[in-house]
Amino acid sequence: MKRCVYINDDDLSHDIYCDNRISNRKYTVWNFLPKNLWEQFSRFMNQYFLLIACLQLWSLITPVNPASTWGPLILIFAVSATKEAWDDYNRYLSDKKANEKEVWAVRHGVKKHIQAQDIHVGNMVWLRENDEVPCDLVLIGTSDPQGLCYVETAALDGETDLKTRVIPSACMGIDFDLLHKVKGLIECPEPDKDIRRFDANLRLFPPFLDNDVCPITIKNTLLQSCYLRNTEWACGVAVYTGNETKLGMTRGVPEPKLTAVDAMIDKLTGAIFVFQLVVVMVLGVAGNIWKDTEARKLWYVEYPTKGPWYELLVIPLRFELLCSIMIPISIKVSLDLVKGLYAKFIDWDNKMVDQETSTPAHAANTAISEDLGQVEYILTDKTGTLTENQMIFKRCCISGTFYGNEIGDALKDEDLVNAVATRSPDVIHFLTVMAICNTVVPIQRQNGTILYKAQSQDEEALVHAAAGLHMVFVKKNGNVLDINFNASVIQYEVLDTLEFTSDRKRMSVVVKDCQSGKLFLLSKGADEAILPCASTGQQTRTFSEAVEQYSQLGLRTLCLAWRELEEDEYQEWSLMFKEANSALVDRDWRIAEVCQRLEHHLQILGVAAIEDRLQDGVPETIETLRKAGINFWMLTGDKQNTAIQIALSCNFVSPEPKGQLLLINGKTGDEVRQSLERVLLTMRITSSEPKDVAFVIDGWALEIALKHHHKAFMELALLSKTAICCRVTPSQKAQLVELLKSCEYRTLAIGDGGNDVRMIQQAHIGVGISGREGLQAARAADYSIGKFRFLKRLILVHGRYSYNRTAFLSQYSFYKSLLICFIQIFFSLISGVSGTSLFNSVSLMAYNVFYTSVPVLVNVLDKDLSERTVMQHPQILFYCQAGRLLNPSTFAGWFGRSLFHAIVVFVICIHSYAFEKSEMEELSMVVLSGCIWLQAFVVALETNSFTILQHLAIWGNLVAFYVINWIVSALPSSGMYTIMFRLCRQPSYWITMFLIVVAGMGPVLALKYFRYTYRPSKINILRQAERLGGPILSLGNIEPQSRAFEKEVSPLSISQPKSRSPVYEPLLSDSPNAIRRSFGPGAPFDFFQSQSRLSSSYARNCKDN
Amino acid sequence: MSSGEGSSQPSSKKSRQPKYSRFTQQELPACKPILTPGLVVTTFILVGVIFIPIGLLSLSASERVVEIVDRYDEDCIPSDQEKTAFIQSDKTNKTCVRSLTVPKKMQHPVYIYYQLDNFYQNHRRYVKSRSDKQLRNPENEDLTSPCEPEARIDNKPIVPCGLVAWSLFNDTYGFSVRGMNLSVNKKDIAWDSDKNYKFGSKVYPKNFQQGSLIGGGKLDEKIPLSEQEDLLVWMRTAALPSFRKLYGRIEQDLEANEKITVVIQNNYNAYAFGGKKKLVLSTTTWIGGKNNFLGLGYITIGGLCLFNATTFIVMYLIKPRPCGDPSYLSWNRNPPGN
Secondary structure (H helix, E strand, O other): OEEEEEEOOOOOOOOOOOOOOOOOOOOOOOOHHHHHHHHHHOOHHHHHHHHHHHHOOOOOOOOOOOHHHHHHHHHHHHHHHHHHHHHHHHHHHHHHHHHOOEEEEEEOOEEEEEEHHHOOOOOEEEEEOOOEOOOEEEEEEEOOOOOEEEEEOHHHHOOOOEEEEEOOHHHOOOOHHHHHHOOEEEEEEOOOOOOOOOOEEEEEOOOOOOOOOEEEOHHHEEOOOOEEEOOOEEEEEEEEOHHHOHHHHHOOOOOOOOOHHHHHHHHHHHHHHHHHHHHHHHHHHHHHHHHHHOHHHOHHHOOOOOOOOOHHHHHHHHHHHHHHHHOOOHHHHHHHHHHHHHHHHHHHOHHHOEOOOOEOOEEOOOOOHHHHOOOOEEEEOOOOOOEEEEEEEEEEEEOOEEEOOOOOOHHHOHHHHHHHHOOOHHHHHHHHHHHHOOOOEEEEOOOOOEEEEOOOHHHHHHHHHHHHOOEEEEEEEOOEEEEEEOOEEEEEEEEEEEOOOOOOOEEEEEEEEOOOOOEEEEEEEOHHHHHHHEOOOOOOHHHHHHHHHHHHOOOEEEEEEEEEEOHHHHHHHHHHHHHHHOOOOOHHHHHHHHHHHHOOOEEEEEEEEEEEEEOOOHHHHHHHHHHOOOEEEEEOOOOHHHHHHHHHHOOOOOOOOOEEEEEEOOOOHHHHHHHHHHHHHHHHHHOOOOOEEEEEEEHHHHHHHHHHOHHHHHHHHHHOOEEEEEOOOHHHHHHHHHHHHHOOOOEEEEEOOHHHHHHHHHOOEEEEEOOOOOOHHHHHOOEEEOOOOHHHHHHHHHHHHHHHHHHHHHHHHHHHHHHHHHHHHHHHHOOOOOOOOOOOHHHHHHHHHHHOHHHHHHHHHOOOOOHHHHHHOHHHHHHHHOOOOOOHHHHHHHHHHHHHHHHHHHHHHHHHOOEOOOEHHHHHHHHHHHHHHHHHHHHHHHOOOEEHHHHHHHHHHHHHHHHHHHHHHHOOOOOOOOHHHHHHHOHHHHHHHHHHHHHHHHHHHHHHHHHHHHOOOHHHHHHHHHHHOOOHHHHOOOOOOOOOOOOOOOOOOEOOOOOOOOOOOOOOOOOOHHHHHHOOOOOOOOOOOOOOOOOHHHHHHHHHO | OHHHHHHHHHHHHHOOOOOOOOOOOOOOOEEOOOOOHHHHHHHHHHHHHHHHHHHHHHHHHHHHOOEEEEEOOOOOOOOOOOHHHHHHOOOOOOEEEEEEEOOOOEOOOEEEEEEEEOOOOOOHHHHOOOOHHHHHOHHHOOOOHHHOOOOEEOOEEOEOOOHHHHOOOOOEEEEEEOOEEEOEEOOOOOOHHHHHHHOOOOOOOEOOOOOOOOOOOOOOOOOOHHHOHHHHHHHOOEOOOOEEEEEEEEOOOEOOOOEEEEEEEOOOOOOOOOOEEEEEEEOOEOOEOOOOHHHHHHHHHHHHHHHHHHHHHHHHHHOOOOOOOHHHOHHHHOOOOO
C-alpha cells in the first residue's frame, strides 16, 4: 500500500487521511463506562468479586443482603474508574494543548497561523528554531544554503545529540519566496513505527522542473516531537499526521509494573481461593448429606420431598457465598491507599531534597514502593549518575610540561598563569584551540557575564577554562568569532567546521585570523584520533604518557593540535569538502574521508584533562548498598579506562589485593568466546573466596556475547556481583536489564540521560536523576531523585518500610477475613450445615470495610527500626530482599493465628452465651465484638512504634465500633435494635470480652516473647539494641571514605594484557557499533593501537615531577 | 542544549519543595515498646492476678444460682404408643404431671424456661422464613415473600407468616406447691423493644395455623401480636441448637425441699426429630443463669498466665540472654562479603 501526498493541494487529501489531532486518550465520553468496566473485570480478583456479587442476587442462596457486597464493590470500582477518568482527562488536556498549538502552515497558497490539529496531509508547515515538529514532515526547505538543518530527536529515541537533516536534492535551490507555492507528489508507505526508515519518492510538478523521481529517506524527514535546533527556519510537507505519525504508532501504554509483593499476594490469594473451594466442597457435601438424613426429619423446616434440579447445588453455593469473604475485598483498596501514601512520603521527604536545585524526590509510580526494598541488582549509568556531569578543566600538559599536578587545578597553577602572562606561544595556541575549536555559542547576559551554550559539556569546560586563563570567547557573529585576550580583541573567521562524529572521534575548525589573514586548522579529539596525525618530526610520547596518567586518575582527556594551512591547499580542499557535503550517497563517509585529507601533519599542542567530579556521597552510598546485599552493575557509554577509574574511586570495585578485575574483550566471536570462558573459569574458582571479583566488558564484545554465548554470559551474570559494561548502547543497557530480569532478580536501573530511558523503563524499578542531561530519564522513571546519594535513603528507608508495612497489611487483611470466615464455618456446623450467616449484612460489610481497615491503615506510620539503625546496619535489608516477612510460611503463621482466634472467639462465645442467652442477634454481636477486640490487640501487638495516630486509630476504632453499633442499635428499623445497649449492660458481656482477649492474645504474646528472646531475628536484636542505645551504634559504623581521586591509585590486576583504549569520549556519541559497520577493518579510521602500554610505576614518576 | 529546558524546571519545582512537618517526614514521636522479660512477665502476672479473683467471683455467682432442670419429653408420653402419632393426634390426652423438688431456697423471681435440645432454630431455611415488615405494620400483611413455605393459604396472607411463627412452641405448664396454685407471671417475658416496635399493636393474627399441616401453637386472633408475648419470645430465634426460652416468672420464694407439682400440656412435637424438652426453674444473679463456663475459664486462663510467668522467670534465671547483644548479628561475627 502506498500513500500519495499531494503537496500544497488543499482539496485532494482532506478526507482520505486523518487530521493532525493527537489523541492519547484511552476513552471517549461514550465508551468510558463499558471500556473501563471491561478493563477492570479482566482482572481475576474483580471477576471473582463480581461473580460473588451476582450470586448474591439469588435470594435462595444468599446468606446476607446483596448490598453488603455490591456496596463495597461499586465503591471500589467507582474509585478506580474515577482515577482512570481523571488521568484520561489530564491526557485530554495535554493533547488539547498540543493540538491547539499555533503553527505556520500554507493554506491556499498563503502562509497562515493555524492550530496544529488542523494540519492535513499535504500541507506545508513552517518551523522556526526550537519549535517542536507537530507532525511527520518531509523537508522542502531550510534557512541553510546547503539545505541542512539540525534536529534533536531525544523524545523519539532518547539520543541527545543533534542530528542533521537535509532537504531532498530535487528541492535544492528553490527560492525562499517560491517555497510555499511548490506543488508535487510524494509517494510514501503507509504509516509504520520504524523511526529509522522512510522510503519514499518525491516528484515536483512544473514549474519546479525535472520530472525525475527523487528518492527520500529518513534523512529528509522531520519527525513529530523532535525539536528544530541551530537552524533559523525549516519547512516541510506533512506526510503523516495525528496518531498516524511514527511517534504516534510507537506510542504504547507502558506495561503496568507488578511488584514482587503483589505477585506474592496474588499467589497467596490463589492459595486461599483453592482452600475456599475445598471448604465449600466439603461443607457442600456435608450439608447435602445432613439435609437428606437429618433436615428432612425437622418438620419445622418443611423441606420439600422433591426439590428443583439444582437442589444439590444450593448448599455448596451458599457456602461459597458465605466463604467469599475469605478473600478480602478491602485488600485492594487498602493497598492502593497505603501505596499512595508511601509515594507521598517519598515526595515529602526533606532529606531527599537536592538543596542545590531544590528538587524534591518524586514517585511517579505510586504502586511499586515495596519493590524498592527488594532490590537485588542496581544497574547504574556513570556519567551524570555517579558523577556530577559537570565537566571541569583540571590539568593539562602543554608541550611536555605538566600543569596542575600539585594542586590539582591547572587554572590555579602559577606556572601556567605565568606562561600565559609571558605569552608563551605554545600555551597561547593551546588556549586558542580551547576557546574556538568548538561549536559553542556565547550569549551575552545583561549583567555582562557570558553564558556558553554548548552541545557538549567537554567543550563548555574548555571554553570556561580558556576564559579563566584570560582567553575569553566573547561573541559569535555569524562566522566571525571575537576572542578577548588580555583586553585586546582578536577576531577569527570560521571557514569550515569539520564536525565531530563518533567514528572520527575528533573535530576540527578551519579559521582565518582576521588580522593576519593566516589560515589555521585547529583540532581536538581523542588521543588515538589525534596523535597518529602528528607531524612526522614530533615526539608524541610525552602526550600519550600524559593521557595515560590522566586517565589513571579518572580524568577525561582531549588532545589539542593545530596546523597552519596554505591558502592553495585550503582552496583545493574546500572544493572537495563542499562537494562531499552535497554528496547524495555515502555522504558521511565521504566527508570523513575529505576531512582526513586536511587533518594530517598536525602539531600536537598538548593534552587537556577534564574532571567529571563524583557526586557527593557516591562511594558511601555504594558501599552501604553493597553491604545491604545489593549487587551493582555499571553500564556506561564511556570507555573502559575511565569507567574503571570511576569504579575504583567510588567503591564500585575494590583495589588489589581484595578485588580483581576480569576483562572480556575481543573483536571476533572466537576471541570473545575464549575470553568469556577464561573469565568464567576464574569466576568459578574465586567464587568461594572472599574476593571482590568484577568483570569488565565492552559493548562490542557484549553484543557478541549476548548473541552467540547467551548461556555462558548468563552464568557469568549469576556469578558476578559487580560488572562494568562500557561503551554500551541504550538498547544494550535494556538488554542487560532484561537478562538479569530473566534470572529472576529484582532490578533497579538508575540513570539520568535520554540514553538510559530504555533501561529505566525495562527494569522493575526505574530511577531517574533529575540531572543536567535534561529530564527525560526522570520523566520516564518510576522515581526521580536529585542526587545519586538519595538512592540509599530511597531503598533502605522508604523501600524497606514500604515492604515491611505492606507485608503486614496484606497478611493482616487475610487474617481478619479468615477469622470471620472461620467463625461462619464453625457456626454452620452447629446450624445444621445449612449455610446460615451468623452476622447480619451491616456487620459483615462494616467489618471488612471499616472496623478492621482503619487501624491497619495507620500501620503506614510503623517503623520497626529507626532510620539511623537501618543506615548503620544495611545488612538488615536482607530480610526484605529475601522476602522474609511475606512468604507462604509467614502466611501460614497468620492463617494459624486466625484459626486459633476463631476457635477462641467461637468456643468462648457459644459457651458463655448458651441457653437462655443464645439469642441470634445477641450472640452475633458478642462474637463480632470479640473479633474486633482481638484484632485491636493483634494490631497493637504487631505495631512496633506507637505514634499518637496509631493509638488513636487502634483504640479509637474500638470506641468507634461501639458508637456505631449503639447508633445502629438505636434505629428501630434495624435488625439489631437495642441489642448493643442490652449487651453493654450485661456484666457477662464484658467478662466474655476480656476472656477472649486474654485467651486469644496470651499464647500469641508468649510465643512472640519466646521467639523474641530465645530465637531472635536480626531485626529483633537491633530493636533491642536500639532501645538500650548502647555500644552497638558504634560497632557497625561506616567510616566516611575520602575521595579516591587524589590519592594513590593502587594498580589493578587485570587478567589480560591491558590494551589501552582511547580516552576522549564525548557525551554525544552514536552507537559504537556504527563505527565498525561503516568502516571495515583496516579502514583509515581504525586507530586501534597497542604500542602505548605504560607501566603504572611510570605514571607515578610522572606525578612526582 | 539541555540547559534551556533544564533551567526552567528547577524554578517551577521550588514551590513544590515539601514543607516540613513531623507527619510528612515520618518523624512523629513514637513509643517503641519491646518485649523485655520484665514487661512480659509483669503482664502475665498482672493478668493472672486479676483473672483468678474474677473467675472465683463469677463461679460463686453461678453457684449461687438455684436451678431445677426436668426433662419431661420421655416420661410424658405413654411408652406403649408411637410417639409421633401420639403427639400429632388431637384426641389424646397430653396432660402430664411432674413433681419437682426445690434443692435450695429459691428467691423470687423464679424464672421458668422451657429448653429445647437439638432444635435448629438457626437453620437457614427456618431463620429466614419470617417477614419483619408484616409483623410491624398491618398495611404490610401482604409482604409474605420471605415466608415460604408458610406464606399464604388459599392466596390469603398468613399473619404472622413463616416457619418461625408457624412452629410456635405450645407446651403449657401449671405449677402448684403444697396444693396451692403458684401463679405464673407471663407479663413482660418478651423484650420491650419487640413489644413496642418490632411487633405492631395493630397487627392481629390472621389465617394462622389454618392449613392442612399444623405446626405449633395457635394464636388468639383478638389479641394484637405485640401482646402475644409467647410468640415474641419464640420469634427471637436462638443461635444454638440447644436453647432456653422464658416461659414466665414465679413471683414468690420457693423454700428448700418444697415439692412443686407441674401440670404439663405436652403438645409440642419434639419427637419427630429426636429433640429433648426440658422444664427449667432458675434464679439469677448478676452473671445471669447458671453458667460455670466463664468462672472456670477465668480461673484456667489466669492460672495459665501465672504458669507462663513462672516459666519465663525460670527460663530467664537458667538461661539469661542479654538483650540486643550485637554479637548475635552474624555480620559482626564474620567479615563482610561472606
